[in-house]
Amino acid sequence: MPSAPVAAAIAPPADIPAAPAAWRGRLRAVAMPLGFFLLLLGFWEAYVRITGIPAVILPGPLTIGRTLGEIYPILLQHAVPTTLEAAGGFLISCVVGVAIAVLLCYSKLWREAVYPNLVLIQVIPKIALAPLFVLWFGLGSESRLAFSVFISIFPVIISTYAGLTHVDPNLLRLCRTFRAREWQVFLSVRLPSALPFMFSGMKVAVTLAIIGVVIGEFITSQRGLGYLIVNTSARADTPVALAAVAMLCAAGLLLYGIVAFLQSLVNERYGREPIR
Amino acid sequence: MPDAGGIGAAIAAERIAKRYATASGAVEALSSISFGCAPGEFVSLLGPSGCGKSTLLMIIAGLEPATAGTASVRGEPVTAPRTDVGVVFQDPTLLPWRSTLDNVLLPIEMMRLDRARYRDRAVALLEEVGLGAFLAKRPHELSGGMRQRVAICRALVHDPDILLMDEPFSALDAITRDQMNALLLDLLTRHAKTVLFVTHSIREAVMLSDRVLVMGRRPGRIVATEAVPFPRPRAQELEDDPGFVALVRRLRRAIEGTQDA
Numbered sequence: 052m053p054s055a056p057v058a059a060a061i062a063p064p065a066d067i068p069a070a071p072a073a074w075r076g077r078l079r080a081v082a083m084p085l086g087f088f089l090l091l092l093g094f095w096e097a098y099v100r101i102t103g104i105p106a107v108i109l110p111g112p113l114t115i116g117r118t119l120g121e122i123y124p125i126l127l128q129h130a131v132p133t134t135l136e137a138a139g140g141f142l143i144s145c146v147v148g149v150a151i152a153v154l155l156c157y158s159k160l161w162r163e164a165v166y167p168n169l170v171l172i173q174v175i176p177k178i179a180l181a182p183l184f185v186l187w188f189g190l191g192s193e194s195r196l197a198f199s200v201f202i203s204i205f206p207v208i209i210s211t212y213a214g215l216t217h218v219d220p221n222l223l224r225l226c227r228t229f230r231a232r233e234w235q236v237f238l239s240v241r242l243p244s245a246l247p248f249m250f251s252g253m254k255v256a257v258t259l260a261i262i263g264v265v266i267g268e269f270i271t272s273q274r275g276l277g278y279l280i281v282n283t284s285a286r287a288d289t290p291v292a293l294a295a296v297a298m299l300c301a302a303g304l305l306l307y308g309i310v311a312f313l314q315s316l317v318n319e320r321y322g323r324e325p326i327r
Numbered sequence: 328m329p330d331a332g333g334i335g336a337a338i339a340a341e342r343i344a345k346r347y348a349t350a351s352g353a354v355e356a357l358s359s360i361s362f363g364c365a366p367g368e369f370v371s372l373l374g375p376s377g378c379g380k381s382t383l384l385m386i387i388a389g390l391e392p393a394t395a396g397t398a399s400v401r402g403e404p405v406t407a408p409r410t411d412v413g414v415v416f417q418d419p420t421l422l423p424w425r426s427t428l429d430n431v432l433l434p435i436e437m438m439r440l441d442r443a444r445y446r447d448r449a450v451a452l453l454e455e456v457g458l459g460a461f462l463a464k465r466p467h468e469l470s471g472g473m474r475q476r477v478a479i480c481r482a483l484v485h486d487p488d489i490l491l492m493d494e495p496f497s498a499l500d501a502i503t504r505d506q507m508n509a510l511l512l513d514l515l516t517r518h519a520k521t522v523l524f525v526t527h528s529i530r531e532a533v534m535l536s537d538r539v540l541v542m543g544r545r546p547g548r549i550v551a552t553e554a555v556p557f558p559r560p561r562a563q564e565l566e567d568d569p570g571f572v573a574l575v576r577r578l579r580r581a582i583e584g585t586q587d588a
């Protein structure tokens with residue numbers, strides 16, 4: 052019996068991948084939140100003008116925007132160390148956090164002794180320890196990096212560990228039939244299926260990494276956006292302080308955007324449920 | 328007593344028993360099961376759900392230990408999965424991020440064989456099952472029947488002598504299932520394998536097998552054995568043959584005889 056007729060008798064799948072979302076839908080997805088944001092700024096500006104509240108207490112968005120334009124080079128100068136230190140703290144968190152999650156996945160001892168403590172540390176208000184990090188790590192970048200790692204590493208550990216352990220048991224059984232070594236199962240099955248979990252943890256971690264650096268700058272630094280905010284607030288230079296906050300938002304969006312973009316690439320390939 | 332796998336048997340089960348400890352006491356899932364498969368033979372384990380037929384297959388695959396007795400493959404007791412055995416599960420269990428071809432080559436990678444050497448064989452197998460145009464597609468782009476065809480190619484890619492199939496078509500609709508039966512019959516004419524096939528479909532068992540072992544439950548045991556005398560190649564029309572109908576009826580009675588518990 053030739054195989055071709057048998058094969059030809061089996062119809063191709065009915066579900067053709069969905070067409071890309073229409074451009075109108077994408078435009079809406081950008082226009083709606085942006086419109087709402089502009090509306091809020093409008094209310095803010097109107098409130099400031101109608102009440103005549105002094106700019107030292109609350110400057111309007113237009114005033115902040117003007118300040119932003121005037122002192123842009125200074126803001127950028129302060130934004131660079133903040134962004135770089137946040138990125139550094141985030142990367143250290145990713146590398147160390149993934150390593151700890153792998154240890155948790157493969158070591159019963161770590162799972163039993165270390166994991167419950169990691170969950171417990173999640174609960175304590177870590178910001179309370181920030182001044183001590185200055186005591187321990189000094190006034191330089193080290194203390195800010197260390198604190199940034201300290202508050203951003205936990206989501207990476209927890210989500211990576213969850214991803215590595217929530218693998219479809221049928222896939223693991225399949226690998227056993229091939230007599231696969233554990234490192235092969237790790238590279239070919241566990242790690243790829245954990246990637247979407249890892250990235251959702253990293254998205255949380257990147258924002259925490261920035262917070263960590265800014266808090267560090269509040270306490271010690273002679274530069275950086277956190278330093279600028281504390282310094283100008285103390286001098287009641289509110290427009291500059293808020294311009295620095297706006298700059299911080301931009302830096303945060305940049306880092307977050309990079310991680311979210313990588314996540315979308317990863318999810319496109321690795322984000323599907325195992326095939327049943 | 329069925330031929331309990333003498334010397335030269337491809338698969339042999341000798342007094343295999345399986346007991347589970349549960350909260351309400353020990354459950355006897357399998358009780359003293361013995362049978363054998365000659366090389367090249369297609370044997371079906373047919374029975375109602377809960378009779379332990381899949382457990383028996385997993386024991387023979389080396390994926391689960393037996394409580395007592397021995398499973399042997401090609402004369403050697405099974406203590407772990409073997410690379411001369413291919414397994415097809417009920418779910419296709421494909422890696423969703425891999426292409427059709429890369430899924431089929433997964434065993435080659437994991438067995439640390441030369442991927443380049445087996446690539447042509449993988450492509451040829453996929454072409455044989457009508458997936459030649461789908462090599463680069465990912466599993467979510469394939470239909471259920473296509474995914475299971477990929478899983479069958481994956482089980483055959485390293486050319487094992489023995490194929491263990493655990494209800495591979497039970498998740499498919501009736502029409503696709505008939506097509507898959509025809510495809511498997513066709514595939515096996517060119518790739519001679521010893522096959523142990525678990526199913527709860529009587530017609531599927533008769534259509535595919537040289538011999539059907541009927542299992543009963545509580546405890547799981549073999550209650551009847553029927554040889555299937557129809558010559559190969561077999562086609563769908565065989566189902567209209569009076570001999571086929573009579574054999575199906577006989578097997579149904581054998582299964583119903585186990586149901587009164």
